[in-house]
Amino acid sequence: MPIDLIELLFFAYRDFTSDPDTILAEFGFGRAHHRVLHFVSRNPGLRVTDLLGILRITKQSLARVLKQLIDEGYILQEPGPVDRRERLLTTTALGQDLAERLTRLQARRIQRALAAMPEGSHEIARQFLYHMIDPDQRGDVARLIEHS
Amino acid sequence: MPIDLIELLFFAYRDFTSDPDTILAEFGFGRAHHRVLHFVSRNPGLRVTDLLGILRITKQSLARVLKQLIDEGYILQEPGPVDRRERLLTTTALGQDLAERLTRLQARRIQRALAAMPEGSHEIARQFLYHMIDPDQRGDVARLIEHS
DNA sequence: AAAATAAGTCAATATGACTGACGTAAATTT
């Protein structure tokens, strides 16, 4: 049994999320804000429903953090041009800056890890993580990541 | 920038933790209980201090979940034979069963992922996750995982 | 016109984490 990977996933994820936490704390934000900011930043024009599906949280859980991010000028909302019920989400310059800063931090940790490893490790890591996702969710995730 | 891996880590970890969550809910336990039960199960005779170091939570956060696990008969405490201030933690048969059931579930997901991948992927995944850990923490983690 | 959808909101609650302080027993240091 791959108990080593079970435990390593716990420790790797713990430290992976700790990098942004430090910066987020300065802004009075938490991990929930980070996740929202990240996916809006990478997918401008995302709808609230899409975000709920990605994060797998309830509307009420999202509402609080999203409202904060909007009120404090990190995220913008505008009605969909076709369907005006929709609120399309985009980052402001301020939000984009913060999102990119957090992404750079996490990317650096990953790059350092890969730099210590054999050629082709990025691809193997990608495949491994991809296959850890529920089969019926993989398509959605692949589509989301593609245009990154 | 390896943004794909940043996002895949999020989705992989989300689904990885969702397997145990279902079972834990039946027992009235959460993830915090799982983590405690797991590390005690894999490291019989663990001290409370060790557990605090591994989980990186405060004594007060640990206290509630540990107390529940003890009260409900999943974990046993006994004074250290050398240093009687210590409370060495072990699982009961009940606790061991639950821990193994949860581990099997997570192991299955990992094994299925690796089965879909080239030979040697386990080793690459292990290295990747290991290098994602803070350098100054790697020794402790390696030591912990070794006797698994 | 009726039904469905996207989004927002209300109230109440649970879980897992935190800080800071204090107490006790046992071991170690001075």
Place this chain on the structure above:
DNA sequence: AAATTTACGTCAGTCATATTGACTTATTTT
């Protein structure tokens, strides 16, 4: 032998993130 440190437990209060379930409004679809 006394003082200090360590391991553990506990009290009180707080915060962040999540939940369920119900209800409203605006808009689009049937």
